[in-house]
Amino acid sequence: MSGNPSWNPSQYLRFGTERLQPAIDLINRLDHPAPHRVVDLGCGAGNALPILAARFPGAEVMGVDGSAAMLAKAAANGFRTEQADIANWQPEEKVDVIFSNAALQWLPDHVGLFPRLLSCLAPGGILAVQMPAMDDTPARHMQAQVASQGPWAADVAHVTRVQPVAAPAVYYGLLRPLAARLELWVTEYMHQLKGPDPVMEWFKGSSLQPYLDAMREEHRPAFLAAYAEAVRPHYPALADGVTLLPFRRLFLIAETHR
Numbered sequence: 693m694s695g696n697p698s699w700n701p702s703q704y705l706r707f708g709t710e711r712l713q714p715a716i717d718l719i720n721r722l723d724h725p726a727p728h729r730v731v732d733l734g735c736g737a738g739n740a741l742p743i744l745a746a747r748f749p750g751a752e753v754m755g756v757d758g759s760a761a762m763l764a765k766a767a768a769n770g771f772r773t774e775q776a777d778i779a780n781w782q783p784e785e786k787v788d789v790i791f792s793n794a795a796l797q798w799l800p801d802h803v804g805l806f807p808r809l810l811s812c813l814a815p816g817g818i819l820a821v822q823m824p825a826m827d828d829t830p831a832r833h834m835q836a837q838v839a840s841q842g843p844w845a846a847d848v849a850h851v852t853r854v855q856p857v858a859a860p861a862v863y864y865g866l867l868r869p870l871a872a873r874l875e876l877w878v879t880e881y882m883h884q885l886k887g888p889d890p891v892m893e894w895f896k897g898s899s900l901q902p903y904l905d906a907m908r909e910e911h912r913p914a915f916l917a918a919y920a921e922a923v924r925p926h927y928p929a930l931a932d933g934v935t936l937l938p939f940r941r942l943f944l945i946a947e948t949h950r
């Protein structure tokens with residue numbers, strides 16, 4: 693598996709509403725007359741699957757993910773699932789819609805991956821992707837910084853970090869020559885988080901996970917506390933206790949030729 697951390701569905705879903713909104717926004721922009729096969733790549737716990745099924749009632753909607761723990765939740769809701777590494781996933785038959793929310797940033801080699809995914813589509817098919825574009829933010833910088841300082845530093849030195857998502861122009865260059873239509877846009881969400889150290893809690897369910905996996909269990913509480921302290925000044929709680937987390941996300945929709 694290409695650097696896939698051990699996913700914890702309950703920690704990830706702690707901010708389920710905020711994490712689902714970009715998927716809803718992307719699904720609302722999907723335009724396919726009558727897809728037969730719709731795949732959610734990196735479907736996780738399958739939260740987007742019912743929304744995709746409602747958007748395309750005639751389609752077979754299935755989820756693909758590398759994590760058995762995440763897929764168990766998706767399968768429990770009655771959806772077909774497949775455990776696979778997206779890096780070498782191939783559909784048995786061409787697919788009409790490949791949807792992927794907050795997953796492909798975990799994979800290396802976007803130069804190879806994105807054109808390959810396009811080649812898995814039937815004529816007139818759609819590749820629809822959302823990826824966090826958070827590399828240049830205090831939340832991410834502090835992850836690397838805190839990871840490199842402390843008794844856990846040696847254990848996490850070789851952790852595969854979340855891929856820096858490339859600039860929109862890179863995806864344009866990769867997909868425009870191959871697609872009949874390409875849309876690219878960036879949205880910065882202002883997540884309103886509650887509770888103590890919500891920024892640490894948010895990333896504990898996503899990009900901090902590879903560090904937590906790599907370090908000894910007894911180091912985890914001190915690592916999380918150090919990260920919480922490092923990000924606190926950058927994301928202060930407001931008067932009513934809410935912490936705003938600005939979260940930038942890159943969206944793309946590519947449609948293949950008919």
Ligand SMILES: C[S@@+](CC[C@H](N)C(=O)[O-])C[C@H]1O[C@@H](n2cnc3c(N)ncnc32)[C@H](O)[C@@H]1O
Binds near residue numbers: 696712738759793794
């Ligand atoms: C941040 S979660 C997003 C889950 C879901 N798409 C959602 O929006 O709730 C990322 C998911 O990508 C999956 N993933 C990451 N790398 C993967 C890979 N190489 N192959 C398959 N799944 C992968 C993880 O297991 C995880 O469930």
